[in-house]
Each structure stands twice: as C-alpha cells, then as structure tokens.
Amino acid sequence: MDIKKVLNEVTKEIEQSSSQQELQNVKVAYLGKKGKITELLKSLKDLSLEEKKSSGSKLNLLRIEVDNLIKNKFNDLKIEEINSKLKNEYLDISFPPPNFIASKAHPISKTFDEVITIFGSMGYSVAEGPDIETDFFNFSALNIPENHPAREMQDTFYIDDKDKEGKPYVLRTHTSPVQIRTLLNQKPPVKIIAPGRTYRCDSDSTHSPMFHQVEGLFINENANMGDLKGTLIEFCKQFFNVQNLKVRFRPSYFPFTEPSAEMDIAYEIVNNKIQLGQGDRWLEILGCGMVNPIVLENCNVDTNTYQGFAFGVGLDRITMLKYGLTDIRSFFSGNLNWIASNGFTIGDF
Amino acid sequence: MKFSYSWLCDHLETDKSANEIGEALTNLGLELESLTDYSEYSKFVVATIKDFRKHPNADRLNICKVDDGTNTYQVICGANNVKKGLKGIFAKDGMYIPGTQINLKKGKIRGEISEGMLLSERELNLSDDHEGIIELLDDFQNGTSAVEALKLNDPIFEIGITPNRGDCLGVRGVARDLSAKGVGKLKPLNFKKINQLEFASPIIWNINNDDNSCEYVVSRYFKNVNNSKSPEWLQKKLISLGLRPINALVDITNYITIDLGRPLHVFDADKIGKKIDMRLANANERILALDNKEYTLDKNTTVIADGDNALAIAGIIGGDYSGCTDDTKNVFLEVALFNPNSVAQTGRTLGINSDARYRFERGLDKNMVIEGLEYASYLINKICGGLVSKNIEAGKLDNFEHKINYNFDYFNKTIGLELDPQKQIKTLKDLKFQINKSNEKECEVLVPSWRNDVKNKIDIVEEIIRIYGYENIKQSVPSASIDEIDKIDNSSTNKKFKSIKKLKKTLISNGISEVITFSFHSIRAQEILKGDKSLKILNAISDDQSYMRNSMIFNHLESAELNFKKGFKNIQLFEIGPIYNSSKSQENILSLLISTEENTNSIYKSEEFNFYSLTELTSILISSLNFDIKQFNISRSTSNTYHPGQSAELFMGKKLIARYGKVHPLILEEFSKLKNCYAIELFFENLPIDSISRANNINIIDSQFQFSEKDFSFLFEKEQNLYEVQRYVKGLDKNLIKNVEFFDLYIAKDLGDDSKSVTFRVTIQSKEKTLEEKDLEQLHKNILEKVSNKFKAKIRS
DSSP states (O other): OOHHHHHHHHHHHHHHOOSHHHHHHHHHHHHSTTOHHHHHHHHGGGSOHHHHHHHHHHHHHHHHHHHHHHHHHHHHHHHHHHHHHHGGGOOOTTSOOOOOOOOOBOHHHHHHHHHHHHHHHTTOEEOOOOSEEOHHHHTGGGTOOTTOGGGGGSOOOEEEEEOTTSOEEEEOSSSTHHHHHHHHHSOSOEEEEEEEEEEOSOOSSSOOSEEEEEEEEEEESSOOHHHHHHHHHHHHHHHHTOSSOOEEEEEEEETTEEEEEEEEEEEEEETTEEEESSSSEEEEEEEEEEEOHHHHHHTTOOTTTOEEEEEEEEHHHHHHHHHTOOOGGGGGSOOHHHHHHHSBOTTTO | OEEEHHHHHHHEEOOOOHHHHHHHHHHTTOOEEEEEOOGGGGGSEEEEEEEEEEOTTOTTOEEEEEEOSSOEEEEEEOOTTOOTTOEEEEEETTOEETTTTEEOOOEEETTEEEOEEEOOTGGGTSOSOOSSOOOOOSOOOTTOBHHHHTTOOSOEEEEOOOTTOGGGSSHHHHHHHHHHTTSOEEOOOOOOOOOOOOBOOSSEEOOOOOTTOEEEEEEEEEESOOOOSOOHHHHHHHHHTTOOOOOHHHHHHHHHHHHHSOOOEEEEGGGSOSEEEEEEOOTTOEEEBTTSOEEEOOTTOEEEEETTEEEEETTTEEBSTTSOOTTOOSEEEEEEEEOHHHHHHHHHHHTOOOHHHHHHTTOOOTTHHHHHHHHHHHHHHHHHOOEEBOOEEEEOOOOOOOEEEEEHHHHHHHHTOOOOHHHHHHHHHHTTOEEEEEOSSEEEEEOOTTOTTOOSHHHHHHHHHHHHOGGGSOOOOOOOOHHHHHHHHHOHHHHHHHHHHHHHHHHHHTTOEEOOOOSEEOHHHHHHHTOOGGGBBTTOSSGGGSEEOSOSHHHHHHHHHHHHHTTOSSEEEEEEEEEEEETTEEEEEEEEEEEEOOOOOSSSOOOOOOHHHHHHHHHHHHHHTTOOGGGSEEEEOOOTTEEEEEEEEEEETTEEEEEEEEEOHHHHTTOTTOOEEEEEEEOGGGSOHHHHHSOOOOOOOOOSSOOEEEEEEEEEETTOOHHHHHHHHHHHOTTTEEEEEEEEEEOOGGGOTTEEEEEEEEEEOOSSSOOOHHHHHHHHHHHHHHHHHHHTOEEEO
16 A cells, blocks of 8 residues: 555645535545545554554554645635635725714813813812892892992893792893802802803803803802912913913902902914913903902801802803804804814813 | 093193003003003104105106105105195104004005105094095194194093992092002192172072982072183093083083083073972973983983973983073073982983983982082183072082991901001001091091992902002912812712713714704794793893793704704704703703704615614613613603604603604794704703712623523514513513513504514523523523513514
C-alpha cells in the first residue's frame, strides 16, 4: 500500500474541488465510513502487531494531514463564496442621506440650568410660585400700594376674575411675589432662588409680553449689602464666564428693597460685537437691594432679628447678552430654524 | 427729566465738567440716560469760501478755495448753496464726521484733489437738514470753533428719575443732591418778593366738596398784564430742552415746573367766573383740555370749576377755554397741593401723562408752595408788568415735620461697613437733614420737606450710602453652608427641576426640539379647547393673546404650521411649561407635538409614524422618570383634542399621568397645512417627586442559565385591557417569567365583532438552573389555564 500515492491522489482532488459540496464528497470518499483511508485503517486489524505499529502510525498521520487539508480548503472555499456573494451586494455609498436638523434645547433652558447650578453652589434652593397672582402677593405685600407711581413702572396684565379681597388677579409682573410666598411659609433663614415666567403688556424687539426672571432672596441674622455685592459679582463671573469682570453698583429704587441698587457690567464693542467685562460702556444686568423691613413685617418676620437681600435678574436679557442674540421675540416663536441655530445639543446641555 | 448744563449752573456753583456731573448723577441714583455734549466739535472751525469754479468732470460739483484762518484748502463740494464769501463749518483731513460716521480722507474726487469738507447740519448730527452746507449769518472770524459759532456750548443732560425722587423733578432738586455729593455749592434762589400787594383778588376760592383731593390752594390775581413773547433767556431755556415757547405766562409756568419741580396754573381771569370751586365732576362731564383733546370725566375726578363749567382737571391739565393767550389782560394764578392718590387715579383713568400729574402724584415739597407763588409772581410781574393782588387761599397748609430715630449701628449692620457716626451725621447734614439730638449711639433726624420718601431708619441708611458711594461697599465671598446644601438636596422643587432636565435630555436624544411658546391662548383656541372663563385677560395686547392657555397643543400646532411654511416636513417639538386650569390653578406639564408627512424618499425609508410609535415614545419618556407605562391604568381619552379611537389616558389612582394620541381632525381644520399630528401631554407633577428624581437603577435579573421562549395566542373580548393581561401573566411566576412581549393583534370579521386575537411571547429563565422540559411545560400549561379563566379568553392554536 502506497501512502504517498493516496496522499497525492487526495491532495489533487481537494485542490480541484470548486465548491463546498464537491469538497464534502472528497471528504466522504476518503474519511467517510467507507472512505479509502477509513478502509485502510480498518484493514490494519489483519496485520501483525509489528506491521500494525508502523503502518498504523503512518496511516494516522495521513488521516490527520488529509483532515487538515480539507479543513483549510473548506475555509478557503467559504471565503471565496462570501466574497463572490459580496460582489453582488454593492450599494451606492454616495446616495445622500435625507437632510436633518439636530434637535436641541432652548437657550433659556440652558440658562435656567446654569442659574440653578451657580446659585446652588452658593446654597440657594429653588422655590416657585404661580403665574396668575393676587394683587397682595404681586404688589401690596411688596410695598407697592395702589396708585403708587411704582405700579406704572410695570405694565400689568389683569385677569377677568377677582380674588378674595375683590381685586382682579394679575399676571405676575416679576418673580418677587415668590419672596412673599416663601417668607409666609418658612421661617428664616431663607435662601432661595425662584426662576419663572413673568408678564408685562409691552411688545417690541427688547420687550416681550412674556419673559423670564429669576428672583433671589437671602434672609438671616446678618446678610448685608457686602454679601449681596459679592454674591451677584460671583454669579455674573460664572454665568458670563469672565473672571476679570468690571461691574458697577448704582443706587436705584424698588419699593420692596431699601437701599436698592442696579448692577451694570462693563462692555466694549470689538469687531462689531459686544464683549463683556471691560470697557467704558455699561449694560444694566439686574436690580437688587436689602429687603425693605416693611416687606419683612408684611411677612411677619421679626426685623429686629432678621435682615437680608433680594435680587431679580431678567433671564432672557442675560441669555441674549451671553450669546449675542438680538430679538427677544424670536425666543418664543417656535421657529425650529432658530432653535437649531441657537439651541444646545444634548452634549452641551 | 432733561436740563442743560447752564440751567443747572443757575442753581449750582461748580467747576466740574459735564462728564463728571453725569457720573455723579448716576452715582446718586439719578441715572444719566444721555448726555448730549458737543465739546468735541471744537475741532471743526469757521471757514470762508474765497472763490469757486465748476468741477471740469462733474456738473453738480464745485471746486472751492476755503480759508480756515490759517491755511487755504481746495475742497470739492456738491452743495447747491455754494457761493463766494459764504461762511461755513470746515472739517479737515483725518477728522471724524459724526453724522456719516466716517473719517475724512484727503483724496481725488473725479480727478480733482479735495482736502476737506464743508459740513451740513446732518453731518454734525444737529438736525436732519442736508439741503446744503451750513451758512453762518453772523460774522465770525475764520478759525472760530464750531461750538462757539453754532452755540453748542451747553450740554444737555437727560436723567431717569425713580418714583421716590419727586424732589428731583426740578433742576433745583438735582442741584441740591449734587451739592450733597460734593459736586458744587447750592446757590440761593435769586428773586425778589413783591411787596406791594395792593388789592384783594376779585376772584375767590369757594370750595364745596373736593373729596379731600386738595389740601391747600393759594392764588393771586394779576391786573393789566401784557402777555406776549417771553424774553430771549426764557425762550432759549425752553428751546434747549425741545419745548416750544408759547407766550410769557405759559412759558413762566412751564419754566417753574422744570426749574423748581413746582407745577402751577394760570387762568385768563376774564374767561372765568368770580367764585372758583373745586368739586367732583358730574358723570359724563366733558372738558376740552390744553392738549386739544376732549375728555369725558367721571365722578371720581376733581375739577376746578366756576359753577357748572369745568375749567381744569385738578393737578393734571388745564382747560383750553380758560387758558392764557397773547390777548390775556388779567390773570388768576393757582398754586395748589393736590392729593397724590387722586391725581394718580384720575391721570390713569384718563390716560393723561402731563408734567403736572407726573410731579403731583410723586408728592410735592410743602414748603415750596409759597416759594412757588412768590417766584411766579416775581416773574409775571417782571415780564408782563401790571399789578398783583393779595393772596386768596383755601384749605390749610400744614408744616411738613417728620422725625426718625436712628442708631448709627444700623448702617454698619445693613451695609457691612463701619462708618463713623460723625461721618454719617455730616452726610445727613450735607443732604440738609437736621440732626436734633445725638449721642454716640443714636440721633434724631429731621427730614427736609422735599423728601417725603424718607420715612424710616432704613431710608436714612440708604441716604448715607448713596452719598458715601456704593463703590465703597466691600464685597464678601459667597458660600454655602452644610445646612443649605442639605436643604437643596431635600428640596422638592430642586428635585423637580432635576427631573425636568432628565426629561428634556431624553426628548432631545429622541430627535425632538424644545420650544418655548407664550402662556396665552387666542380667542379661537379658547373657544375650541374650552378653557375656564376665569382665564380671560382683561387688557390683552391682541386677540391672539386674550386668554391664559389651558393646553399647549394649539400653540404647538401654530408653531408646527409656521415651521411647515419654512419647509420642514417632519416636525417634532416639545415644551415643558405651565398650563392653567383656572385663575387659581396651574400645573407644569410636558407637551409634545409630532407632525409628519408621507416619506417620499425611496432609498431612505422610514416607517410611517402612527399611534403605536407614539405609545412607544410615551413609554420611553415615562421610563426616563423611573416608571413603566404598563403599571398605569389605561383608558380611552375623552378629550375633544384627540381622535376618540386613537388616544389614551394613563392614570395612577385618580391622578392623570399622561394623555396622548392623534390630534382630532376637527382641530386640524384650523391648520390647513398640517395633516398627520400626534401629541403627548405628560402631567409629571402628578408623579411622586422622590420616585421620578432619583437616579434610574431598575433591577434587571441577569442569569447565566438558558432562557426559553414560548408564544401564546388568545381570543379576548375586544375591549379587554391588555396592560392588565400583561401584568397578570408577569405576576404568575415572578421568579421565572422574565418578559411578556405582545407582538401580534388580529381583528377580523371571522373572529366575530367583539373579539380580538392577541399573541404574546413569554420569556422564561431561572436564576438558579437551566429549566427542564417538564418544568417549562408545567408553566406553559399554567399560563394557558389561568389566562383563559381569568379573562374568559379562548386559547388559539
């Protein structure tokens, strides 16, 4: 028996196989139950012990080699087959995808989030109040009596329904009523911010009948005007991301704070764009002051023990300044082109 | 409030520049809104056209020889008033021209060199006049500065006066505040009292019932006056502020209003009766006022009247008929103290914003009544001549007296700054507050008559820091205490905002953009969506914003239509904000709108969005709030906003958690461009805040053993709630049943009208072992039996 001959024969047949089926037939013909190599192995039993030993090991080596050859060929054929199949699966990779506009968060959402985070790091928790307010919370508790000229500072929307005192409900003109609601509900120390919607009947490129404010209130035994100043400067530095920030506090008037101040930040025009922080022009950013003891007394807070400060910031305004947006009306138009241009993707929000 | 530098200097002796004064005003709380200062125009000078000839290459241009006193320049000029000997204002190479906002450059115009420019008024921002170049009529020397030649040396201040500072609605009040700040010295008022008051006024006050709207009034009668144009100094003052001079008597009252902040009124005495009343108006009484408008008054309006005729609206505006004209011979002057509240109320009701109202409603200096009377008498007498009567008065003029006990520590505690009591006292004295008694700790402060806004000790603190300077307040570094951080961590509102942010992120990552729309509803939206009638806005700006919204869907449909018109085909947007159930109740919800068009792209195909896609999205949103949609009770929505057959509501107990579905075609009728719209309203405030705000860590059993899947088909009653079935099957063996997934629904005639065939796949897996065939079979059998019994369902296949 010539093992070499068998090997040559089978190698040739393996190589000539052009499909997995043909190769399978070769495998059966040699290694199957009645295959040539199997038969040879079976015939060993008729041989002497010595011959068994020498032929047996040779035959076994043959079987292993053939098996390997077949396996490798199988692998080659498989790759070839897949490759030839892939040739029919070519797509037009240059067919352009449909246009799409990234979905984004509104810039005001981003500002809300930053305001809550920055003031949160200073210990302010968030409070809320309703948009439809009573005259008491929006005005009289805040030391703005009826017929006071200060009411004319704010063009108020009135609602066709009256509260318990017989006065028409109003759309809150500022977030300050949350000060009153909080102080009536909670004993000092109180340290809150209250972001939300506010309303005034006014409409042009810088005024919208609806806009957003955040109120701040800090009442304890010794919160003073220096603390107020430090708090607001720190907020502006963080919010506008300007470390070297030139600011100005100047006297102003709000019935609910005394002394009252407005805070301006310096800016200059560089390449036709507003650059905040330095320069000799001023932008009004917010109103603030020490809470008027009259307001604290309206909330049954003992003014011999407690004092503190409050502030109000126009969120649309600081958003416009931070991102260089010019028309407040576009904020509320629902225009998705505007959101796509000025909003924030999930990664930036 | 507007005034010129020179007017201010009538009251203030100062060497400070306009800019320095402007800054001081702002630091005093009298915010400088604008300062029109032409001092930089001194670089422009008077120059004469010596000669000119036509430009060889341009018909309309002339080549002028211009002499500015030092040199002669060649200037190309296109003005039509060019002539030899004309004196104009000249700008040289390199100068900035304010009206055109460009720097002048020497260069050639059509081949001829031009070395400068003769300016028009518009080029100097003085007016809109651009008809020709400025032609000076007076004979100024060449080289004289434009500031001098055009009399621009009087800067104009415009300041914002806060409602508490009525005392600064007169130039004198502003000067007084500036002097306290150390900007200059207040001059005494410069006028002489009239000593010869020789006759009694033939007109008297006879006040019946004015509802206490006038505390005190004093008048004088001026006989035989000569009313014509006022003198130049007075006219110039008014013109400098943009006011039009009328006649001497009217100009004098306007002047005193601005100068002292003291409004007063002059009647033509021959046009009014002899007994002048102040009374409440009759209902529908009419008056033609000096602004040429007719006003209909009501019973709350106080008028000055002679019997039945209303002559003026008290404290607000005079009547046209009784006003002073050039022909006026006899005058009745009225100086009154009207009640700020009544003036404010009347002014607001009638919508009149006069200089008088503005000052009266802020409260006037009581001690200025007699001074105003004397000052006006002096000016009328000096300018118009004639004789002056004795005073005729009504009411009582109380002395203003207000004392405040003030302790010096209060300043330090409020401001966070140690300021020596002596310094505090000095500041108060500079502001003309009197210090009656004082010791080391406290003092008694007497408030000056013009400061009716200073009422309490905190107002004293403000006065001191206002003068001392806000810039001197030392800022401290803010910090958070452990208690405060604890409060933030436990605050339900903080948790809510955290949940809202999570929700927003989920929405954005699902391709939905955030919008913010107005909290309003149009009249139409209110009609269709039937909002509570207590949501009506009384003074709405427009029909589109007449109500508070009880839903956001209408706003979002409007927004979708707007975007459709911009070319968007598939619109997906959301808003998290308030809706209003009534004037007393609002809630924050998420509202989402999806508007789709048929996809015509044959390559990039996507499945059509339908109710089930919407349900899936709802499920994703709810799961971002740590809830499973299937744990809620589901029912069909009865809201008329939605398609009755393709909308659902989810409840937790009685609380509505979500409402979603296809927008009702009748609502879409209002939006012609939109076809296929779906909406979700998620009432997340009805979910327990602690559950929705925590980090999402649901417990998914992870087992290494083999799982098995088995499909079940049942014939259920058509209205059978499948969420119940799902929950029931899952509950049959909590340890082994890992998932129950519904994947087929079949409704057809052959099943009968009231049945549906439903198929679901149950995934079974143990944490402890690979299940044997017999265990599985037992479980399958159990599911079949229990489901068919519980829901009266027929087993299929």
